[in-house]
Structures are given as C-alpha cells and as structure tokens.
Amino acid sequence: MSGFAAEWLALREPADRQARDASLLRRAADWLTEGGGRATVLDLGCGSGSTLAALQPLLASASTVWRLLDDDPVLLAFAMERAEQLGAEAETRLADLSDVAAIPLEGVRLATASALFDLASRDFIEAIAERLTAASVGLYAALNYDGSTVFSPSHPLDGIVLAGFNRHQLRPKGLGSGASLGPAAARALARALEARGYAVTIAESPWRLASEDAALARAHVEGMADAVGELDVIDAEELEAWRQMRIDSAAGGRTIVGHLDILALPD
Template sequence: MTGEFSTDWLTLREPADAAARATDLPALVRSGAVVRDLGCGTGSMARWLAPRLPGPQHWILQDRDPALLAYAAQHGPAAAADGSPVTVETAEGDVAGLTAADLEGVSLVTCSALLDLFTVDEVAALADVCVASGTPALFTLSVVGEVTFDPPHPLDAEVAAAFNEHQRRETGGRRLLGPEAVGAAAEAFAKAGASVTTRPSPWRLGPAHAELTAEWLRGWVAAAADQRPELRTDDFLATRLGQLEAGALRVTVGHQDLFAQKD
C-alpha cells in the first residue's frame, strides 16, 4: 500500500471527518464485539464508532506506521454507547492482502479514507475475504472526485480533473482506484454475495475550518500540479488562499461511506 500521513494532518481532519460520516450506517452493525480497523492512522475511526456501538468491544488497530499505531493505542475510545469497556491492540503491517486468518473471530472490518489507495484487484480480494468469513464491513470517507467551491473559479474543473487523474495514477506497479474506489468496492461486495448500502459523507468546509481547508487545498493543488504541470496552479492557489483568509471561501469535498454484509 502507498500513502504516508502525519499525525498533525490526521488530527486536523478528525473533526471534519466525524461531522461528515453517515450516522445511520452504524445502526446496521449487528455486533461490534471485535473490530479490525484497517489503516487506522491515529485511531479516529475507533473514537468515532466505538461510542455508537453498544456492548464491550475490542479493537484491532492495524497500520504500517508504528508511530501512528503508538498514538492510536494511547488515545483509544473510552467506552461503548452503553458505557461498556473498549480495549485496543495494535497490529503493524500492510492492510492489503487481508486473509481469513486475520478475520477469525472478528465481528466488523472498518477503514476510513483508505479505499482510494487500493487497486481493483485488492478491493475484490478484500470483499471476497470479508464475505467468505461472514464479516461485515464499514468503509467511510472514500473520495468520489467531486469538489465544489463557492465562489467558483474558471480553473476549478481543470484542477479537479488533474487531481482525480493523480488519484488514479500507477505507482509501484499498482494502478490506484482513486475516486472509483466506492463503485469498485460496491460491485465487488455485491458480486461476492453481500448486500451493500452507500451514503454520501461530504466535508462541508467554511470559515470555521480555515486551517484544515488551507492544508487540504495546498495538497489538492500540489497533486493536480504534479499530474499536469502546465496548469497555472500558483495563481489559482493564491486566489483561493486569499479568499479563505478573508472568510469568503466555502468548499464541499465529496466522499461516500459504504456498509456491506453477507446476505
């Protein structure tokens, strides 16, 4: 798997992530007794979901970054929805190539903002192992390639298209799904014999999210410029950051959440 994320960035985005996730999907979870969180980062998914599920829970936090795992272990959720205890353990390693042995005794598989880093074959393999083991999956905040600015700018569509191309790039011999991730996952789970429910989960960023918006905007534009250097992204970025500083910029960043379980 590719992708490196800092504790600072993941902490900065956590409130927006929490506000965006679809709140009705946790109600579809039959049991959260043992949850395996793929690409857990700082543990934000556990902190959001554990208080929404009743009963004692044990979370297996999996990530390739030992520093993130250490942070997640130290900042785990305090209690379940009914006050039951929540415990955590960490598992260092790549989240691609999940096996039936990894899911033995697991009640739910989760991930957040991760599927776009998978390939179509990796998503299909993940769906197959989840359905074969009877393990439901809740995957949140997958990008869908939709960004809307208020006010608009003439380069919005071109920069967005370049960013989406960057998300679909080939790296290390792997072709990433990027904004096609949710569609590919829904198709793979359905083919494997699961029922699938999706919900929109957009970030809605305004003046109250200036720091997050600035960091996101810089990264978004940098990826677009890397993909299409001929775009005049310096002027675009300067204009957008000026509007943000003036409190005059609002951005909606599209994501989708997905819940799948065997019929």
C-alpha cells in the same frame, strides 16, 4: 512521515466526524452487537483511531474488542492511547496492509476503515472482498473520496484543476498492484461485495468546509495544486494564481468535498 501523517489526520478529523453518515454508523454498531456476546472489530489502516472514536461511543454497553491494524507504529500508539481514553479494549497489530492474505480476520465480526479504499487498486479491492466473504465479515468503510469538489466563490480553473487532481489520484498508492481506483474505488468495492451476496448501502458523507475549517480547506487546496503541478498540464503561473486565490478565500469561502460511506453486511 509519521509526524506529517499524524498532523494531517488530526487536521481532518473534525470534518470527518461531521461528514460521516450517522445512519450507517448507527447500523454498523447495531449489527456488530446484535448477536450479543463478545465481538471483534478489525480497523484497517486505523491511523490515529478516528473510526474507533466515532463508533466506540455507540458500543459503550457492548463487549467489544478492537484490533487496530496499521503499518505505522507512531499512529498505532496514538490509536491505542485513544482507545484507553475511551475505555475501549484494544490490541494493535503492525502489518503491511497490501498483504491481503495476512490480514488477521480470525474472530472478526466487522471490519472498518476510513479514507482508505480510494488508495486501493482493483486487485486489492477484489482480494479484500473475497477474504471478507470467506470469513463472513461485515464492512463499514467511511469517507472514500468520490472525485467531486465544489468551491465557493468559483474560479475559472476549478474544473481543470479538479480533473487533474482526480487523474493524479489514479497513481499507484501501494494498496495492490497497478493504478489506484481513486474516486471510483467506493463503488467498485460496493459492486465487488454485492456480487458476493452482501447487502450493501452507500451514503454520501461530504466535507462541508466553512470558515472554522479554513486550515483544512487550505491544506486541501495545497494538496490539489501540488498534485496537478506534478502532471504539468496547466501553466505554472496560472496554477499558482489559482492556488493563491483559493488560499486567500479559504476563511471566507466554502468548500464541499465529496465522500462516500459504505456498509456491507453478509446475507
């Protein structure tokens, strides 16, 4: 599983890097460093360190330490190696993200996450919002899937496949109890923090996949088709025809996959 996860993260990182809203990323960096002195960033579900790679270049002159948190030791090793390459001071913590009470927020000014909260249930989101508020910690959460995907050229089954995929996204993913919020998670997180007095900004951060992103576009299609196939809501032959058409057109077509970035700062 670790090897697969590392390959998937490496495949999507160029598209993620292009998709991040530059204004929110800059504001997150400014807020992190505006008080001067030493600041700690807690990267939730750090993976191979994509958030660190995006934010650290904006902190080059600041005294910042990264606390990299994940439940996968292989990914933590990748993230630490990346921190060293970027000259960032960092430490790793192997932890179960679902245990919100145990998330190490001591001394943290900003928590970050990428492509994480769409895996979370409502109770996880409420719990993390409560903990961030109690500690007056800001949050920069990027690349949360918003439920939209637009293909070009189109196919008659695009809509029903997307609806099935979004339904599959609601299955429990282990971050909290019960169903995941999937495409609704980003706005639920924003509302939870706004209700606790945070100033929240949401920005669109879609993948815009073209010919140079064909491998990622194909992997996205495979993931959608596999998920919908588990639901058994589309004739298997029709779903396979959709999959094959999408695979064949990945190099020459375009795909836009919607995501949302969130910056939430305590008042």
